Amino acid sequence: MKILVIGSTGRTGKHVLAQAIKRGHEITAFARRPELLTERTGLAGVHQGDAHDLETVCKAVHGQDAVIAAVGGSRIASNLIAAMRETGVRRVVMTSSRSVPATRPRIAVTLAWLFFREAYVDLARAEGMLQVSGLDWSIARATMLNDKQPAGRVHIDFEANATGGAMQLSRADYAMALLDTVEDPTLIGKALGISGPT
Template sequence: MKLIIFGATGQTGQELVKQAIAHGHTVTAFVRNPDKLELTDGKLQVIEGDVLNQEAVNQAMQGQEAVLTALGTESLSYSGFLERSLLRIVNAMKVNGVDRIGYVASAGVDQELPGAQGLLAQQILKNPLKDHRQAIELLKQADVAYTVARPLRLMNGPLTGLYRQTDNGVPEQAKQINRADVAHFLLEAIEQGEHVRSSVGLAE
């Protein structure tokens, strides 16, 4: 499968790239700074560009079969960056006839974190969560085959394949998940056509 990955230089994005290549996919990494992408492979094409540049995203989307995005924000302030980015990505999908997308969001985007700690986390992260929420709403309105991952606190451990998932809220008595497992979940969803138009909570 031909996959284009946005946010490929981030820690979760690099896991997506690495695992997609290992699964035999042809990968295009659309990045702002290619120097931050540590991976090289014959199945990997790196395109330098700005995700807010519609024409650049349109061109990069040509010939792709599915999209993965692990874009994030760099501060706790509200920027609207994720919504604006997803607008360009969805527009490019429509222009190029691409229907499938996997999106890495965050637990809390549905205000689903339980207890006092959950409420505190949702308050601290209210601006990034708002941006994710608006981007996800855009995906829903665009009528594309999306899968949203809502992971709990992201860790840098190895792929375990032992994570739990739920369509409602987050897995019980859970605190974290490895980025490698989040990448594994989204790739499997894309490959197997699962969790279409679903938002899935993930944790160990």
């Protein structure tokens, strides 16, 4: 697939690029700081720009089969939706957080919301926009991310509260899940909760 990756220079995004190239996808990276990608071989292209700028996003989305947003947010979602409608690209997988809909474990969720309320409210807004966009969306709600070695497995469910798995998830495993999701048409219109493997 021809895939545009937003957030490509991030700690998750760099794994998405590497794994996607390995899987044989044609990857274009979207980056505010493309100079961070000079050592990344195998890319089909790089678009320099801010995802808050609609015109740049439109240019980057044009001609792609799918978009993976390895960074979430309502301004990014809003521009992506507009750009995808404009260019006729339909498939999008967007990062969110398990904390957005979660009510359990109660203390952990309460504390997380205390510290990251603004980010979660914005992600909730982004999720809502995507869900009514008419696009072929999937939302990937990650649990707490770390940079540990990948396990090659994740726990996935479709519930507000995790039905299993670990509270910590390596960014490499999360990248794997993002790619598995974009490749799987049965996950269109679904919000996945992604936790670490048990």
